[in-house]
Amino acid sequence: MNLSGFSKKAFFASAMIFAIFAFSSCQDVIYSNIRKEVTLEDSSVEGIVRSIIRVSSEGGEYLYITNGGKIFRKENSGKTSDHSYGGWKEVCSNKDIGSSDKLTIMALAADSDNVYAFTATWEENTNKGQNRWNERAIYASADGGKSWEKVPFDIKTDKNKTGDDNPSLFFFCTNTIANENRQAFFNYNGTGYKLNGSAEPTAEALANNAASCAYVNGEVKFAAVSDTHYGSASCTNETNDSPATIRYWSNKGTLHWDGAVEGKRNAGDYIYSLAVTKDFILVGTSSGIEHYSLNEDGSVGDEKSFETNAAAIMSNGYEVNELLVIEPGKSEIETAIYAATDFEGRYEQFDHACIWAYYPERGNWNRD
Numbered sequence: 199m200n201l202s203g204f205s206k207k208a209f210f211a212s213a214m215i216f217a218i219f220a221f222s223s224c225q226d227v228i229y230s231n232i233r234k235e236v237t238l239e240d241s242s243v244e245g246i247v248r249s250i251i252r253v254s255s256e257g258g259e260y261l262y263i264t265n266g267g268k269i270f271r272k273e274n275s276g277k278t279s280d281h282s283y284g285g286w287k288e289v290c291s292n293k294d295i296g297s298s299d300k301l302t303i304m305a306l307a308a309d310s311d312n313v314y315a316f317t318a319t320w321e322e323n324t325n326k327g328q329n330r331w332n333e334r335a336i337y338a339s340a341d342g343g344k345s346w347e348k349v350p351f352d353i354k355t356d357k358n359k360t361g362d363d364n365p366s367l368f369f370f371c372t373n374t375i376a377n378e379n380r381q382a383f384f385n386y387n388g389t390g391y392k393l394n395g396s397a398e399p400t401a402e403a404l405a406n407n408a409a410s411c412a413y414v415n416g417e418v419k420f421a422a423v424s425d426t427h428y429g430s431a432s433c434t435n436e437t438n439d440s441p442a443t444i445r446y447w448s449n450k451g452t453l454h455w456d457g458a459v460e461g462k463r464n465a466g467d468y469i470y471s472l473a474v475t476k477d478f479i480l481v482g483t484s485s486g487i488e489h490y491s492l493n494e495d496g497s498v499g500d501e502k503s504f505e506t507n508a509a510a511i512m513s514n515g516y517e518v519n520e521l522l523v524i525e526p527g528k529s530e531i532e533t534a535i536y537a538a539t540d541f542e543g544r545y546e547q548f549d550h551a552c553i554w555a556y557y558p559e560r561g562n563w564n565r566d
Contacts, residue, residue, distance in 0.1 A: 236507060241552040241565045242284040243270055247538035249306035250522045250553070253313055254377040255342030261522070261536070262313060262343070263553060264303045267292050269315070269343055276375065276438050278525050281534035282557060283566060289343040292317070296337070296346075307371035307382040312395045313339045314382050315346070316369045321357075331355045331364055336384065338396045347396035353386060368409040368429050372418060375436055375526075379413040385423070414442040414457050421447040424468065431482070433472040435496055437527035444496045446472050446479060453481060453490075459497045463490070471537075473521035475530040478502070482518025482537065487511075489530070505531055511554055511563040512539055532558055536566070 245265035252274065253262045260271040263286070270286040292301040300319045307314045319332040336349040355364055365387035372381050382393040383405045390405025405411070408420035409429030413436075421430040430449055434442030434457075444457040448469035454462040471482035478489040479498055487508055491499035503509070512518050520538035535556040555566035 236562050236564050239283060239565045243286050243553050246540045246551045247520065247553045248304060250520045250536050250538055251306050251308050251371060251373050252375065252380070253308045253342065254310065262289070262306055262308070264306050266302045269303060269306065274524070276524065278528065278532070278534040278558060281524055282559065294346065296335070305369045307369055307393070308380055309371065309382045309393065310377050310380045311340060312393070313343055314393055316367070330357055332357060334367065336393070338393065340395055349393065349396060350398050351391070362427065368423060370410045372411055372413040374413050375438055376441070381413070381418055383408070383411060385409060410447065412442070412445045412447065414445040419445050422449065424450045428468055431469050431472045433474055435474055435526070438525055439527060446474065448472065453498060455496070455498060459495050461497050463498055470517060470519050471521040473523045473535070474526050475523055475533055476527055477529045480521050480535070482521050484517050485514045486516050487518050506556060507562045508556070512537060515541055
């Protein structure tokens with residue numbers, strides 16, 4: 199995720215009043231289509247969700263998310279049967295990390311021992327439709343988010359420049375099912391670094407110009423930045439019972455795969471997120487969600503229609519920023535799946551920017 203371009207994408211304030219009415223109209227149509235499919239649940243976590251990561255803490259396994267102002271977690275045994283509506287519990291707020299309610303938690307990452315938060319404060323200029331950074335920093339927590347220490351790394355910020363004109367920073371992790379393979383990295387202005395808790399990050403040449411990574415065949419593989427303001431997405435065919443042998447990754451609108459089998463295909467729109475089930479690869483894009491069948495050898499087949507209401511929940515107006523499958527060894531309709539969406543980067547205008555989930559017991563996607 200590009201935490202320079204991210205400000206432009208998620209916090210751009212339009213001064214054009216007619217646009218608000220246009221997007222409100224779009225919202226009504228999309229909301230109406232969703233209601234045809236399901237009765238919407240209340241959101242247990244509101245606002246745009248910026249990360250969905252696996253974290254091992256205090257002897258337990260959890261999913262961690264943030265809505266910018268707070269961090270929440272939910273127990274994750276790795277079994278779909280243990281996942282159901284809600285259950286998110288607050289871990290901490292932005293003031294617990296940086297002692298300021300003006301601080302925004304932009305994204306989360308984790309390795310086998312720590313949770314990391316990339317944070318920022320900025321000034322918003324609604325007249326010019328620009329955001330100007332005041333400060334950017336990375337914090338580490340070794341106790342699951344109860345206490346935080348600032349990572350000793352100078353992220354230079356020129357307050358006289360817009361967020362997009364400052365050096366870009368991409369923040370990402372392997373996010374593996376197996377805790378021992380979790381590693382966290384960032385790419386600052388083209389140079390890659392590995393996070394080491396609250397100690398100084400170490401240079402990681404393989405992460406230079408990277409925006410995502412995956413742990414496959416015993417090593418970390420990195421996927422490069424797509425362009426100035428957009429990153430890449432990565433995932434693997436790892437399951438609860440077997441290590442990864444194939445990596446899936448993106449560059450702009452192209453989906454690639456390598457490892458045990460190699461190939462690529464065009465997915466059309468910018469790819470923001472990827473996740474695999476036994477029978478499909480889910481592709482979150484700048485214009486909704488798609489999925490493609492997986493062949494027996496793990497290569498990607500044809501695009502298919504959803505059996506569920508996924509296409510209505512995450513339709514063309516949505517950016518699907520995050521996807522996470524609980525049991526990748528099961529078929530798409532047999533496993534719990536989580537998704538985080540934004541409505542064309544203008545979440546303040548829409549009360550259904552939140553975390554969504556599919557549970558087999560519900561049979562359809564709904565708010566979580």
